[in-house]
Amino acid sequence: MATLEIDHLNKSYGTLRALKDMTFSVESGEIFGFVGSNGAGKTTTMRIALGVLRPDSGEVRWDGRPLDLQMRRRVGYMPEERGLYPKMKVGEQLTYLARLHGMSAADARAAVEHWTEVLGVATRRGDEVQKLSLGNQQRVQLAAALVHDPQVLVLDEPFSGLDPVAVDVMSGVLRERAAAGVPTVFSSHQLDLVERLCDRVGIVRGGEMVALGSIDELRTTATSRWRVVAPDAPPGWADDLAGTTVLEADGDTTVLELGGAGVGAEQAILQAALAHSPVREFTQVRPTLTDLFRHVVSADDAAAAATEEKAA
């Protein structure tokens, strides 16, 4: 098992720069979440990684070597635009794909049985794909990405269109594969899911990686926010505290921002609150991935606005 490296990929479609120096790597056993608004370049990156698109420059490496056709056969890929032969039976289709990836007939059959069981479509093996519901087609598509025991997983929106049960099954499968050492990249708009599942996250905007790191790293900011619930404290009790700004004061609850101070500086806030009232709750408010994402997207909008102003 080895690292999957995406190294300075550039890609333009005509005048549109789809990717600008896209760079990240996924370690063995790591689940990497790929997040960004529509058209940010996630799908382009994945398609390049699978050799379906050619980059203008840059390279995709696995185990230190360029990812060529032979190695690509060991990758499990789920494209954004789902694709299976609509008139082919589920079992036949999965067996065919497994064999294309180089599995023997017997192994392919066993793998098809295993994955259709796991993903809950075992009873539909004899049906044509077009006769399945959209959700079940999605499960078959996942089985298609997993059936050849891939050493790397690249999944474009694997969770879209799945019911909660299937989401749980899929999350379990990804964790299990990662535990077996398979580096996994997936993109998703379900940020809570990404937050729960991923070891590291990359946020892309306009073809560029704008934030990259573990969830903890991304949530760590220069300033910290604290929420205090002190029912008996008079309004404005926190206004004069040194080094803090009140962001929100709503009845019992006050949210303060503590600028730049070191560890322990928040204790001053707690003591000030205790001086006025019993404290029911005192917690750090950390930004969620959704907050981070909104922040990035709004920065995008601001940048776009700035460009428009210049143009005008």
Added chain:
Amino acid sequence: MNTVWQVAAREVRTRLFAKATIISTLVVLVLIVAGVVAVKIIADNDAGSEAERVGIAAETADLGPALSAAAESAGYPIELTETTTGDATTAITDGDLAAFVSGDPRAPVLLVEDSPAPELLTALTTAAQQYVMSSAITDLGGDPAQVGTDVAAAAPTVEALSTEETEFDPYAFIVAMVTCALLLFTLLQSGSLIAMGVVEEKVSRVVEILLATIRPAQLMGGKILGIGIVGLVQLLVFGGAAAIAAAATGLLDGVDLNLGSAFVWMLVWFLLGFALYAVLFGGFAALVSRQEDIGAVTTPMIFGMMAPFYLAIYLVPNLPDSPVVRILSQVPFFAPFMMPVRQAFDAVEAWELALSIGLCVVFVPLLVWLAGRVYSRAVLNTGGRMKLKDALAR
């Protein structure tokens, strides 16, 4: 190679055993057998038509043998019955007799319903003249039989300077037509199967998964190979059915024709024609993204196939040896249709055959390169129709 084989095997499995293929194969099969039987029936009617019943009066009976012989050689066999004018009139009205001959053998009377068959009239004239002649010879003291033999022997011998046979052979023509029609049918069918297969993969987007695993050339190569096998099987079934039906009905009995070699050559030309046309169908179909747009790509190709087909069935039988035909039949796209016809008419030299096969074999890799280039550039392009120029560029 194994990968190409996997792709080909899938095509064979899904095409050969598809309901549509089985039904259309059966329909064509029935048409072929019915066609052969129909040809046989028509041929029988033509050649061994039943003898017409002709009545003859007792006083005219001397004309009988001569009349029968003359009618037979005119291709109008008759069966003579001695009868009377009264009976004959009723029989003719009832349709039991075709005609009634009576009166003096020197000036016989031919009684018919409305008008006599020209052959019968000629035969009767000949018979009467012969009778007069024989009587005259007898009167002069000669032997009519001896004179008859001498007259029959007095025929010229033809000495032609050219030894080439230019006779129109209807059986060669039929074999050539059947070969051409089967070639056109199977090539069109497999061509459109390939085009539809390529577009189906584009439309269902399965091509993206496939191309993440295998090369475009492997995918296209496997598809063409698989559908080629399906086409070949169909051709074997059709050609075999035609040959078996012809043998069973005795259609080609006594005809100097080597069906076995005609069949083998048909397969050779199918393979070459398939290699030429199929690759182009595959490559160009990748340009469109929706099933509805297939026509825009396949229609020109179908017309491109019709031209050599019509030239082959209209021009070649009339001028099998003309320079135009000789040159055109060397052109790769024309050869698969024109050569079988020339071969059926025995109007082709061995070196010409070798040259045209050689040219096809040289041309195929060029086409494969061209089609492969178009295919691999266009197959992942979604949205509108891609221009050929754009696909070839870069």
